[in-house]
Amino acid sequence: MELGIGIGWRPEIADAVEALPGIDWVEAVAENLCADHLPASLVRLRERGVTVVPHGVSLGLGGADRPDAGRLAGLAARATLLGAPLVTEHIAFVRAGGARTASPVLEAGHLLPVPRTWAALDVLCENVRVAQDSLPVPLALENIAALISWPDEELTEGQFLAELVERTGVRLLIDVANLHTNHVNRGEDPATALDELPVEAIAYVHVAGGVEKDGVWHDTHAHPVTGPVLDVLAELRSRIAPPGVLLERDDDFPPPAALAGELDAIRDTLAARRAGAPRPAPRPSSAGPPAPGTARTVRPGNGAGDPEALRDRVAVAQTALLSALVAGTPAPEGFDHRRLGVQSRALAAKRADVVAKVAPELPEILGRGYREAFLAYARSRPMSAGYRRDALDFAERLLIAGLPADEAARRRLTHWWQDRAAARPPRRTAQLARAARSVLAGR
Structure with missing residues (x-):
């Protein structure tokens, strides 16, 4: 399906998105939509014929457990409500622990990389097939950006994606900003990845901004798209005309004119590459996907062994990594300790930012002390049940400690x-009475 040029729909820029010229489609984060009704802005866009694609972030298809049936049903309901031609998710794990490791469930609040091993690929492929069977439309999966690398990986990113497509028939959502991120952070050549993956399986492409700090690229989705990211887009365009290209922005939203300018830069990049040099010849790769007509090499672990034992091994490895990142346990062997520290701090900072968004009253009540207090809480309290529960637990811990010191704020x-x-929110009359008592008490 030809999608065209699109932009990530977010409530903060809903009016701007509706007014932008030349928008063929939008993508909305599935978990931010209700399963039974749509925001008015998306209704208007759909009435204009604009396609809306739901983009999931919480399935954790790369995790050791099979996909949660409730989460799959929710994603399916949103796809049906939107009349979407496909749904998308990520090649990542987002939680670990639980029954397989006899440990508490830990939530990352972030997309974490799956080890590019045959064992992890076996687990991922089965999870993808479960998801495909549960969804009413085709599924496309996105490559993610990463600050850290797993030790002893057996496949490159392109090879891993090629094997995934070969085994499951899943479509790909290629994020060129993530390819650039992995080039800076892990030394992986974007052109090589594009040569190795099956570009004909691409459903659409993401383009996003980021920033480099101390030699590490942070995929922020809160900065302008850079030249190197557009260069990767040009590389991809030299191989195939992608059915759709979408600009992502999740924070620090610029004026509408700046968004329009970034969309124009994307259009110019696609047009320039289309009119430029022909597609470069693929680089030879001894371990890449086979050429047409040749036999596929069966690697150890391709469907071999006890599937549950395989999942248990993946669970132990992912739990050890996530625990080191969010609970301060020792780093698993083979990981770069400095990079783990960078990732750990980034996760805590993101957690503080998201809690401030879902519970804006907390930074309002705590003032400048909010961030320091939350980061101190996060160091000893991993997230286990989502950001809203996290906000409640944070407030509870402060109150148990007799904080904040200011009586009115407390x-x-x-x-x-x-x-x-x-269990049930107080009625309006109770809220008004409480507010009145607070005013009187403050006099």
């Missing part, structure tokens, strides 16, 4: 926590 925090932790 009273406001107490009321905030009580309103949200109760």
Whole structure:
């Protein structure tokens, strides 16, 4: 299906997205949509004939456990509600622990890389097939950006993606910004990855901005798209005309004119490469996907052994890594300790930022002390049940410790926590009475 040029729809820029010229389609984060009704902005876009694709972030198809049936049903419901031609997710794991490791479930709050090994690929492929059977439309999977590398990987990114497509028939969502990120952070050549993966399986392409700090590229989705990212897009365009290309922006949204300018830069890159040199010859690769007509080499682990034992081994490895990142346990052998530290700090910072968004009253009540207090809490309290629960747990820990020191702020925090932790929210009259008592108490 030809999608054209699109942009990530976010509530903060909904009006701007509707007004942007030349938008053929939009992508919306599936978990931010209700399963039974749509925001008015998306309704208007659909009435104009704009395609809307739901983009999932929480399935964790690269994890050791099979996909959760409830999460799959929710993604399917959103696809049906939107009349979407496909749905997308990520090649990543987002949680670990649980019954397979007899340990608490840990949530990363982020997309973490799957080891490029035959064992991890076996688990991923089965999870993808489960998801495909549960969804009403085709599934496409996105390559992710990473700060860290797993030790003893057996496949390159392109080879891993090629094997995944060969075994499952899944489509690909190629993020060129993520290819650039992995070039800076892990020394992986984007052109080589594009040579090795099956470009004909690409459903669409993501383009996003980031920033480099101390030699590490951070895929922020909060900065302008850079020249090197557009260069990777040009590399991809030299191989195939992608059915769709989408600009992602998740934070620090610029004025509409700046978004329009980034979209124009994407269009110019695609047009220039289309009119330029022919597609370069693929680089030879001794371990890459076979040429047409040749036999595929069966590698150790391709469907061999006990599937549950395989999942258990993957679970132990992923739990050890995630625990080191969010709970301060020792780093697993073979990992770069400095990079693990960078990733750990980035996860905590993202967690603080997202909690501030889902519970904006907390930074309002705590003022400048919010971030320091939250990061101190996060060091000893891994997230286990999502950001809203995280916000409640953070507030509870502060109150148990007798914080904040200011009595009025502590009273406001107490009321905030009580309103949200109760089984049923207080009625309007109770809220007004409480507010009146707070005013009187503050005199």
